Amino acid sequence: MSAGIFWLASYPKSGNTWTRAFIASLRHEEPEEVDINALHTGAIASDRGWIDEVLGFDSADLDHDEIDLLRPAVYRWHADEAEEHGYHKVHDAYTYLANGEPLFPAACTAGALCIIRNPLDVAISFAHHNHCTIDQSIANMGNPDFAFSRATKRMDNQLRQKLLSWSAHVESWADADEIDRLVVRYEDMRHDSLATFTRICSFLQLPDDAASVQAALDKCAFEKLQAQEQEKGFCEKSPKHEAFFRKGKVGDWQETLSPEQIDRIINDHHAVMQRFGYLDADGNPVPALPLEQIAA
Amino acid sequence: MNSPAYRYNAFGLNIHSHIELPALPPAIGEVTADVFISIGPVSASGLEKPNKATPFYQSAENILWLNVPDIARFLVRDGNSIVVDPYSGSDEQSIRLYLLGSCMGAILHQRGVLVMHGNAVRFGDRCVVFAGHSGAGKSTLAAAFHKRGHEILADDVCAIDAEGHVAPSFPQLKLWQDAAKRLSIDTDELNRIRLQVEKYAYPLDNPAMEHLPVAAIYILNSHNRDEFEIESIRGMQKFNPLKNNTYRVGYLDGLGLKAEHLGLCSKLAGRIHLSRITRPNHGFKLDELVEMIMGDLRNKGIVAA
Numbered sequence: 001m002s003a004g005i006f007w008l009a010s011y012p013k014s015g016n017t018w019t020r021a022f023i024a025s026l027r028h029e030e031p032e033e034v035d036i037n038a039l040h041t042g043a044i045a046s047d048r049g050w051i052d053e054v055l056g057f058d059s060a061d062l063d064h065d066e067i068d069l070l071r072p073a074v075y076r077w078h079a080d081e082a083e084e085h086g087y088h089k090v091h092d093a094y095t096y097l098a099n100g101e102p103l104f105p106a107a108c109t110a111g112a113l114c115i116i117r118n119p120l121d122v123a124i125s126f127a128h129h130n131h132c133t134i135d136q137s138i139a140n141m142g143n144p145d146f147a148f149s150r151a152t153k154r155m156d157n158q159l160r161q162k163l164l165s166w167s168a169h170v171e172s173w174a175d176a177d178e179i180d181r182l183v184v185r186y187e188d189m190r191h192d193s194l195a196t197f198t199r200i201c202s203f204l205q206l207p208d209d210a211a212s213v214q215a216a217l218d219k220c221a222f223e224k225l226q227a228q229e230q231e232k233g234f235c236e237k238s239p240k241h242e243a244f245f246r247k248g249k250v251g252d253w254q255e256t257l258s259p260e261q262i263d264r265i266i267n268d269h270h271a272v273m274q275r276f277g278y279l280d281a282d283g284n285p286v287p288a289l290p291l292e293q294i295a296a
Numbered sequence: 297m298n299s300p301a302y303r304y305n306a307f308g309l310n311i312h313s314h315i316e317l318p319a320l321p322p323a324i325g326e327v328t329a330d331v332f333i334s335i336g337p338v339s340a341s342g343l344e345k346p347n348k349a350t351p352f353y354q355s356a357e358n359i360l361w362l363n364v365p366d367i368a369r370f371l372v373r374d375g376n377s378i379v380v381d382p383y384s385g386s387d388e389q390s391i392r393l394y395l396l397g398s399c400m401g402a403i404l405h406q407r408g409v410l411v412m413h414g415n416a417v418r419f420g421d422r423c424v425v426f427a428g429h430s431g432a433g434k435s436t437l438a439a440a441f442h443k444r445g446h447e448i449l450a451d452d453v454c455a456i457d458a459e460g461h462v463a464p465s466f467p468q469l470k471l472w473q474d475a476a477k478r479l480s481i482d483t484d485e486l487n488r489i490r491l492q493v494e495k496y497a498y499p500l501d502n503p504a505m506e507h508l509p510v511a512a513i514y515i516l517n518s519h520n521r522d523e524f525e526i527e528s529i530r531g532m533q534k535f536n537p538l539k540n541n542t543y544r545v546g547y548l549d550g551l552g553l554k555a556e557h558l559g560l561c562s563k564l565a566g567r568i569h570l571s572r573i574t575r576p577n578h579g580f581k582l583d584e585l586v587e588m589i590m591g592d593l594r595n596k597g598i599v600a601a
Contacts, residue, residue, distance in 0.1 A: 049429060053546055056353030057364055057398045060430050061390075063492040070365065073351040153473035153494045155431045239520040239578035 004110030013125035014117035025216035045090035079108035117186035120253035131240035187288035251287035308463030338381035348550030355550025375406035416449035428516035467503035512569035518577035
């Protein structure tokens with residue numbers, strides 16, 4: 001029986017892990033707070049072990065493009081085998097393979113929750129994540145060929161993930177017409193948590209009554225995740241990264257980015273920023289326009 | 297059927313093959329075959345009544361169907377036969393890789409051998425197995441021990457018989473370009489395992505010949521912290537790590553070998569030291585890892601203090 005996979009799709013550092021912590025709280029009825037080192041919502045879509053287990057041979061002996069061609073069948077099999085919906089994080093953009101097939105087949109997809117965040121804030125957080133300068137981070141976000149785990153001289157536990165540029169990533173999922181989608185903004189998740197997470201729950205076919213949503217939100221409040229990381233560490237943090245749950249702040253760019261850096265990001269991404277309310281009517285950057293003021 | 301042209305001895309088995317397998321040591325003298333490798337048709341759709349089926353492998357009692365797209369389909373049965381059906385346009389080099397990996401692993405499972413996903417390194421009259429998932433650093437670590445003069449009995453597919461001995465597989469390690477560089481191994485002289493990947497076949501110059509008892513098994517892990525950790529696993533706790541680090545553990549249920557395999561794991565658990573070793577995942581810190589293992593082996597009395 002196919003239950004279908006819900007993809008939790010986002011560019012990195014846009015609130016994906018917080019969302020997984022929320023789902024874990026909601027589904028597992030954690031007593032006090034969620035354990036960030038045991039988020040059993042489902043493997044990331046690029047987890048090599050999750051793929052190899054279906055292949056029965058090593059993906060390690062194939063090149064990146066050869067592996068990608070096998071991924072749709074692997075996802076279909078996982079969806080067919082599962083008795084309930086899976087909730088799988090994914091940082092790959094929604095792309096098509098050389099044979100014309102989408103990497104994430106509609107047939108096994110229950111839906112895609114597309115989480116987006118103001119690229120002005122992503123640039124800062126992504127720099128910390130990759131242990132690089134903010135300028136490098138801005139360059140990565142503007143690079144149409146940017147990918148994670150793309151090395152060819154060694155092997156990673158993750159498969160190659162084509163992220164594309166930040167704009168192309170966001171639009172690839174937001175406009176993936178073959179599948180059901182809900183686009184949510186990190187800023188609304190932070191500032192209008194109950195309403196935004198209620199929409200998320202309805203979409204993901206999770207309990208969406210106010211009491212359940214609020215209880216789960218309380219258990220995975222950003223400050224709690226941050227405190228837990230400081231105390232016990234976080235297994236998903238990259239080694240050079242000081243902290244995964246760093247600031248989580250909306251509008252950090254106003255204090256952190258130089259005017260030149262802001263201009264570069266706007267120059268690279270103005271159309272998509274405009275579409276999702278990160279630029280006002282005059283084209284000036286804003287943390288996030290109210291939802292009712294944007295047409296997307 | 298024509299008599300197979302090529303005769304080898306590997307994993308403690310005489311292998312007669314229609315496909316040349318240059319990495320394998322030749323059989324010595326006239327011997328009867330334990331395993332036949334032939335070329336022939338293999339169903340495109342898989343087995344009739346598989347116990348387990350994915351688009352890429354299917355298993356039933358004593359039979360495994362493996363489909364590596366664009367390379368070949370394989371049928372492995374009764375612990376003594378592998379039929380290879382190459383996809384048109386595939387190359388022999390790629391076919392060999394899956395023959396000597398997944399297919400030999402299935403043959404050994406079917407013969408009732410415990411197959412660990414690991415490398416075996418000789419220490420004195422015994423050997424130590426380093427097990428772990430794909431990418432854990434098993435081959436790199438084995439190559440580092442080889443450079444220090446140790447014989448290597450197995451790379452990736454490690455066959456442990458009912459007496460707890462490892463049968464030498466064949467004298468070769470598979471190394472990624474970065475790992476070779478770290479070990480100062482010049483890859484200009486080496487062949488790639490496949491043209492598509494920057495991973496090399498590193499031939500070992502003093503091949504292991506003897507079957508040696510396993511003294512200890514280390515499960516290799518990594519984490520995002522800076523320190524190394526080594527943790528001894530005792531008693532009943534040994535069972536799950538052995539099971540989970542079995543080569544192609546997913547095959548077993550469908551092959552009808554799950555119960556037998558559990559028996560093999562518990563028997564082995566009683567004979568060996570088992571530890572989990574965790575290294576930082578940034579920078580391999582290979583020398584520190586080797587020193588740490590040597591220290592632990594001295595503490596365990598496996599190498600002289």
